[in-house]
Amino acid sequence: MVMILGGFKMFDVISEMFSYPFLVRAFTVGALVSVCAALLGVSLVLKRYSMIGDGLSHVGFGSLALATALHTAPLTVAIPVVIAAAFLLLRLSEHSKIKGDAAIALISTGALAVGVIIISQTTGMNTDVCNYLFGSILAMNKTDVYLSVALSIIVLTLFILFYHHLFAVTFDETFAKATGIPTGLYNMLIALLTALTIVLGMRIMGAMLISSLIIFPALSSMRLFKQFRSVTVCSALVSILCFFIGVVISYIYATPTGASVVLINIIVFVLFWLIEIMHNSTILNRYRRENHA
Secondary structure (H helix, E strand, C coil): CCCHHHHHHHHHHHHCCCCCHHHHHHHHHHHHHHHHHHHHHHHHHCCCCCCCHHHHHHHHHHHHHHHHHCCHHHHHHHHHHHHHHHHHHHHHHHCCCCCCHHHHHHHHHHHHHHHHHHHHCCCCCHHHHHHHHHHCCCCCCCCHHHHHHHHHHHHHHHHCCCHHHHHHHHHHHHHHHHHCCHHHHHHHHHHHHHHHHHHHHHHCCCCCHHHHHHHHHHHHHHHHCHHHHHHHHHHHHHHHHHHHHHHHHHHHCCCCCHHHHHHHHHHHHHHHHHHHHHHHCCCHHHHHHHHHH
């Protein structure tokens, strides 16, 4: 009886949440961004390039600070700047002595420093800046929603269309190149899709937390699944579920949205990790029994 009453109460809370237009916008954009981030996260984690999300989010913060100073629409400035930074990171990693994590640190810290300087000389540390850093579901207006939905659909469509080539580039880039696949082009595609996803997610998750949407669902799914397709599907489902639960918790307990979503992702990762340990332990015990028999 208590469980039934609790279920009705939760249903009432969710119904109440969806009565607010700004929460409907947040759920719509958040669900799409979560799927995009989860799909790309699998490739980025497997290529050991997962911290690109953190680096690009810092670049995004710098571009949003610039947009605020110029009194222009944030996304119109952030999108081209972050895309350019993603291509630059890829270029540095492939054709420079500055590799991987060093290139990310170089660009991300530089962009963050520029953003802080711009803010200190213009608006100061106001509410908008805090929203950019840590996210806010109140930050989404109708224009942002329409642009975010359109770009999310583009990201998902491109990922589905070029799924097999992205799979090949992710697992064995050398072999893919030998078979005639233009690996450089598909690496640029991954960088482009990641840049778009980062910019879209910053409005809700914030620059400091958006990379968690890329990393956690992929790592959680890899605890239980080993095939690329299975990991990708599970990652997308986990990402949406964690975002939904995180927003509900944020609404009920008045906690920051981005931090709540990250906390749920951490809990899910720990649960999946424990399940993996139990599963491996069961297999090991069965193997020992069979050998002793």
